[in-house]
Structure formats: C-alpha cells, structure tokens
Amino acid sequence: MAVNRRGAVGVHLGVKERPRLIPSSWASASIDRRGVLLGVAAIGGFLAVDLGTVLYARGPIGSNGRLTPQAFIDAFRRVYGLHPGFRRNHAKGVAVAGYFDSNGNGVELSRAAVFRSGRTPLVGRFSLPGGNPTVSDSVSASRGLGLAFGYPGAEQWRTAMLNSPVFPDNSPQGFYDRLLASKPAADTGKPDPQAMSRFLAAHPETARAMATISRQPPTSGFGDSAYHGLNAFFFTSATGIYTPVRWSLAPMASTGAPAPPGHGPNLLFDNLIRDIRSGPLRWRLLVTVGEPQDDLRDATIAWPPERRVVDAGTVVIDSIDSERRGNARDINFDPMVLPDGIEPSEDPLLSARSAVYAASFRRRAGEMGSPPAVGVNEVAQ
Amino acid sequence: MTGAPTKDHYSLSIRILHWLTAVLVFAALVVGFALANVLADYAALLMLHKIIGALIFIMIIVRIVNRLRHDAPALPATVGRWERRAVVGSELLIYATLLAQPLVGWAMLAAAGVAVVIGPVRLPSIVPVDAGLYALLRNGHSVLAYTLVVLVAAHVSAVLLHTLTLRDGMLGRMAFRTRRHVVRHEQ
Numbered sequence: 001m002a003v004n005r006r007g008a009v010g011v012h013l014g015v016k017e018r019p020r021l022i023p024s025s026w027a028s029a030s031i032d033r034r035g036v037l038l039g040v041a042a043i044g045g046f047l048a049v050d051l052g053t054v055l056y057a058r059g060p061i062g063s064n065g066r067l068t069p070q071a072f073i074d075a076f077r078r079v080y081g082l083h084p085g086f087r088r089n090h091a092k093g094v095a096v097a098g099y100f101d102s103n104g105n106g107v108e109l110s111r112a113a114v115f116r117s118g119r120t121p122l123v124g125r126f127s128l129p130g131g132n133p134t135v136s137d138s139v140s141a142s143r144g145l146g147l148a149f150g151y152p153g154a155e156q157w158r159t160a161m162l163n164s165p166v167f168p169d170n171s172p173q174g175f176y177d178r179l180l181a182s183k184p185a186a187d188t189g190k191p192d193p194q195a196m197s198r199f200l201a202a203h204p205e206t207a208r209a210m211a212t213i214s215r216q217p218p219t220s221g222f223g224d225s226a227y228h229g230l231n232a233f234f235f236t237s238a239t240g241i242y243t244p245v246r247w248s249l250a251p252m253a254s255t256g257a258p259a260p261p262g263h264g265p266n267l268l269f270d271n272l273i274r275d276i277r278s279g280p281l282r283w284r285l286l287v288t289v290g291e292p293q294d295d296l297r298d299a300t301i302a303w304p305p306e307r308r309v310v311d312a313g314t315v316v317i318d319s320i321d322s323e324r325r326g327n328a329r330d331i332n333f334d335p336m337v338l339p340d341g342i343e344p345s346e347d348p349l350l351s352a353r354s355a356v357y358a359a360s361f362r363r364r365a366g367e368m369g370s371p372p373a374v375g376v377n378e379v380a381q
Numbered sequence: 382m383t384g385a386p387t388k389d390h391y392s393l394s395i396r397i398l399h400w401l402t403a404v405l406v407f408a409a410l411v412v413g414f415a416l417a418n419v420l421a422d423y424a425a426l427l428m429l430h431k432i433i434g435a436l437i438f439i440m441i442i443v444r445i446v447n448r449l450r451h452d453a454p455a456l457p458a459t460v461g462r463w464e465r466r467a468v469v470g471s472e473l474l475i476y477a478t479l480l481a482q483p484l485v486g487w488a489m490l491a492a493a494g495v496a497v498v499i500g501p502v503r504l505p506s507i508v509p510v511d512a513g514l515y516a517l518l519r520n521g522h523s524v525l526a527y528t529l530v531v532l533v534a535a536h537v538s539a540v541l542l543h544t545l546t547l548r549d550g551m552l553g554r555m556a557f558r559t560r561r562h563v564v565r566h567e568q
Contacts, residue, residue: 025461029547039546043538050537054530058414068418152494152510154503172420330494330512336424337495340503348421355416355423361493366516 067172069359075176076360079183080131085369088360090144090160092135093127094269094374095328098280098317100149106287106312109243110235112341114149114157115312122149124317125328126222126272129162134373137268139218145227145249146333147315157342160333160353161227161249164213167299168206172352178206209300222272223281224253231335231353232296232345235287244290244345246303249283249315269374273320280318287312296345323372332361390554392451398444399555405440406479406529409433413526431486431499438483445476457549468539475532482525489518 055061059068076088083091099121106115114120127144128135135141142164149157169175181199182191200207219225227249234242253275264270275281289308295301323329336344336354344350390396412430419426456465488508490497492515497504508514543551 023459023461023464025459025464026547029459029549031546035546035548039542042541042545046537046541047534050530050534053411054414057411057418059418063418067420069420070418148494152506154496154505156494156496325512326510330510330515332493334495340501344424351422351424352420354427355420358423359417362516362519365493365512366520 067176069355072172072176072179072356073359073363075179076131079179083131083133083369084367085364086131086133087127087364088131088356090127090129090146091131091133092269092373093125093144093323093328094272094372094376095123095125095321095323096276096317097121097123097319097321097327098315100285100313100315102313103311104313105310106235106285107238109237109245109287109289109310110341111238112157112235112339113155114339115341120150122147122315123151123328123331124148125323125331125333126269128268133370134265136265139220139268141268142213142218143222143225143227143268145222145225146328146331148328148331148333148337150339151331155339156337157339158331158333158335158337159229159247160335160357161229163218163225163227164230165216165226165228166209166212166302167230167349168209168213169203169349170205170298170300171348174203174206175349175352177203205298205300212300212302219251220271221268221275223275224251226250227283229335230299231347231350232290232294232299233338234343234345236341236343242343244294244296246288246290248286248288250286252282252284252314266374266379270379273374273376273379276317276320280316282317283315285312285315286310297347299347299349320376322374322376329372330365332357334358334361388452388454389550390454390556394447395444395451396555396557398440398447402437402440402444402479405433405437406533409437409482410526410529410533428499431497434483434486435499437479441476441479445480454554457543457547457551459543459547459549471532471536475529475536478525478529478532482522482529485518485522485525489515489522492518 052061059070073088080091087093099119100114101119102115102117104115104117106112109115124145124147127146128137128141129144142162144160144162146160147158151158169178177199181195183195184190185192200210229247232244232246235245236242287310288303289310290296290303291307294303294307321327334354334357335350338344391399409430412426412433416423416426416430456468460468484507487497487504491506491508492511494510496506508518540551540555543549544553
C-alpha cells in the first residue's frame, strides 16, 4: 500500500492528485485475501463466459468442421484466386436496366405491388458463374441474371436466376463440395475428373440435376435464354393465402437461332450489348404454382410440366452499361430481399445464399478493384 | 459524503430498464456475432437481430429520458475522483454506443439499398445508396459491436471488483433485493 500512503502524503502537501494504479479511495475499504480472491474469480469467470460466448458465436470456437460464410469465401478464393472488388461468384458481368410490365394476373397469387397492373422499373445484371472476372465466355457455360424490381424502394424484389431449369445442389454442403471438386488441377488446368466423379457418387441429387440440366441445351446467348429462380417461395395473397411457387423468365426472342458471329473472350457479352443496342429484350415472367407433393426444400428437382403456370407480365431490358459505381455492380442480388406478398420457403439454400452473398458483398464493397472485363463502350456498333 | 442521507439504489424504473437492456444487449451481440458465422439460421437470426436492435434503440431513448428524471444514488466512498470520471465517462459511452449501433445497422442496410423490414414495418431509408458508404458502415457496425463487448466487460468487471473485493455495495445500487450490506460511509 506504499502507493496509497504516498498518495495520501501528496494530498496533504496540496500536490495535484494524479490517478494511481490503486486509487487512494480504495483505502477506505478493508481489503482482505478472501475478497481479492473472490473478486478475481468472479471477474475471471465472467470474462471467460462473456468472451467465450462471443468467440463461440462469431467463431472460431466450435466452428471447425462447420460450414460458415467465411468457408465459402475461402473456397472461392482457393478455386478462382483473389480478385478484389469483384463478386466472389458470378464475378464477370454487365449492368442492365429496364422495367416490368405487369398484366395484373399475378395479383390472384400475391399481394405484392409489383404484380398489380402497371410498370415497375428494374435494374439487373447478366453474369457468368465462377469467381474469375476475366473468364472467357463460352456458349456451353451457364448464365446468370440478377434482377432487382423496384430498386431501391422499400418494396423491392431481388432475385438471382440461372439459365438452368434446376440447381445442381440441394444443400450448402453440396454446393461447397462441388465447388472444391471443380477446382482446376495445377498441371492440366482442368478439374480433376476423379474428384468430380467422387463428388457425384456422394451426391446423387447433383448427378440427377446435371442430367436434367443437360437435357436443355444452352441457347446462343444471354438474350434468348430462359432464366429460372430455382428455389421455391411462397406468394401470399391479399386474403392471406399462401401459394408455393417458382418463377422463371421465358425469352420472347427466338431460341435456337444460329450463334451470331463473334469471337473472343467476351463473345456472349458482346452479342448481348449489340442485341440491346438494336432494341429491347423481352421475357415473360412465368409463375409456376406448386402442388402439395412438390418438395419446396429441394432445388435439384424440376416440378412436373403439368403444373399451372401464370403469365404475370413482361420483363423488358432496354439499357446496358459497364459495371460501375452506383449501378448493378453495387447490388447484392440477395434472394431474401422480398416485398410484402412474397416470402421465402424452407429451402435451406435460401438462407445460405443470403449469408454468403452478404459476406461477399461486405468484402468487395470495401475493396478497390480493377475495371470490369466487359466494357460496353468498347464494343463496336 | 456527509450531509443529507442518500438513497442507496436507483429508482425501480431505472433498475428494471437496466436489466432489460442488459439482456437485450447480450442477445443482440450474440445473435449479431453468430450472423457472421452461420448459414442455415442466417435469415431467422437476422430477423431476430433487427427486432432486438429496434427494441434496444427504443429502450435507450426511454432510459435517457427516465435517467434525466431520476437522481442516481451516491457512489460509494471507495470511488475516488478519477474513478468517478471513469464511471461517468463509461456510462455516457455505453449510452452513446447503444444509441449509435442500431442507427448504424439501419443506415448500413439503407446504403446497400435494402429496406429494414421488422415484421409488418418497413423502415424508410436514412442515407443515400452507396456501396462505399455501406462498407464503411458495415465495418463500423462491427467496430461498435466489439467496443460494446469491451465496455460491458469493463462495466461488469468493475462492479464485481467493487462488490466482492472492496465490498462497498456497488451492485446493490442496481439490484432488486435490498441486501443487509454494511456500506462503509466516511464519517
């Protein structure tokens, strides 16, 4: 208690009081060994529980062997390398805008304002899957279309679609394992066929889905592709009735046309840019109504073709721009951003997509990236 | 500490609000940290996190108003001049952080162009849509969360030290059961 005694002397001499490690005010308490031990034990116990809970919730304690958003970010980096500023998946893309002309047919199923007769502006982004922002286009590659109806309003509807009729995976673990199995080998530059066959043997649902996907050969480009929302959702009507649905976009341009001339790494995007310059591209927004026997939790299974389909209107894309600050580049096409009148199903992919997209968006939003590979103004008229 | 006798605990409303806040803040922090670490439960936890965050924001405003209407009981004699400054400073810092954190969460979603949906309520946007601003606010939300963890740890540790080691009845000021505790007053 030398510090205290000195402090007391200091006060006596009128020297300005300064804070000490052990405050002199504590001298008024009778401190004994038991009290010190009790205090230290209680504080230690509290801090252990408190900080332990934080480390358990945030990781890494107890997170080993469990899939986390960070595990996906790491896996994309392992397979595709690090590309700051770009999406971790669907890194290569182009921003578009247009509108949705609703014919009012969707109102029967959903009270969402977007389905009332009338026009809702939208922004979107065409993309290629994978984390490489400079990957070369190929007609066989699958294609993505993200849309944000009514962006940036409070009643927005965001959706991230693919041109395949079903999704290859029905669980986050399946997606993760497939991603790693598709990693190109260092020597050949191609995925290890053994790793992929091992994966498919362990994931029969993916093998089935791949067969379904291969029965629908890809079209010549972005503009004549159909796009599918893949996961099931619920539409809720004005009277509160829940209807399980999946949605898709059916192209109004002719399909199966011979591939337009064009070569080079941006073949698909260059054609899309020319298409939109020459006139708006249109799709029918089709809402497929699920039946009780349809599995709402499994995006690998196509619903039977006899399911009722409601044509809700026309999606029109009439402008295109390179990805830049403030356009679709800066939108996270999180499938859980939904208006009143659309609700998520119990499909486990939905929550996982939302979590991983958020992790990707958080990282890339804070990074300075290189310019996008697709430059709209670089494409000749 | 001579003169008029002081109450030895906070008013009942302050004590109730304090412990409700403690539970809510602990829940918001745990759920918030878990959000960055889960897949299957992400959507449900995010909804819960927004509800708790909104409750805390309302609670803190009520508490500030309520705190201004009631006097605090005197600090024990063991709290000296410098420690008193730390007590007041950390109390203000906790209030400020708890008020800022829900606002930053709201603003960061607005910067991402997403409305905050809490049940049937859709909150309006409070900042312009900007990805760079989103990154700043999103990281700020994490910094504030860790700041709260540190502030709460310091707050609880200090109260435990005073109550158990210095035995000055510090916890009794915020407790519900009036303990038969001998508070050592300066004579």
